[in-house]
Amino acid sequence: GQQLNQSPQSMFIQEGEDVSMNCTSSSIFNTWLWYKQDPGEGPVLLIALYKAGELTSNGRLTAQFGITRKDSFLNISASIPSDVGIYFCAGQLGTSGSRLTFGEGTQLTVNP
């Protein structure tokens, strides 16, 4: 299926640094979701965005739904070692129960 363009593909940062990653699409979405996946586990929902322009925080995480509805970013402030993992964005066009389109993922490594 269609893939979102997620960047960067990987990041290596020092503990305490801020992180930013983003996703762009050639088509619009009605919902943007950000997930984190640890090795050998399923993705865990971090933030859900439902309106264009919406800015939502979850602890040290902040995500925004782009005005054009074709992009979204996720920021992590003051990173800690447990932030290590793969972060995926996902776009959804329809209502509840419709399929998600996933980005390729951003592998985050945090050095203590």
Added chain:
Amino acid sequence: GAVVSQHPSRVICKSGTSVKIECRSLDFQATTMFWYRQFPKQSLMLMATSNEGSKATYEQGVEKDKFLINHASLTLSTLTVTSAHPEDSSFYICSASFWGRGTEAFFGQGTRLTVV
């Protein structure tokens, strides 16, 4: 809330045998469940979408006779990999969503299938 439980977490089977993976929504009724396959260092690839009481909709290139999906109740969907071969070895993940919560999907823990 919104917990999805997947079982087993790991399974090793012999080539030619069939394996069943269960996906349960523990605290909500899942109107739709999704099955994904994930290769190492890659994103999730949607295999099929299942709605309770109806036949699953398979993505292009996914063999429906190979990957049997049953969604008999609002809390349980199963994926059966029939006549498994080593190339079927992968990480399989289910997700579930329901009306009234919003549009986000919640994922199971995944199943690591190894066919020897």
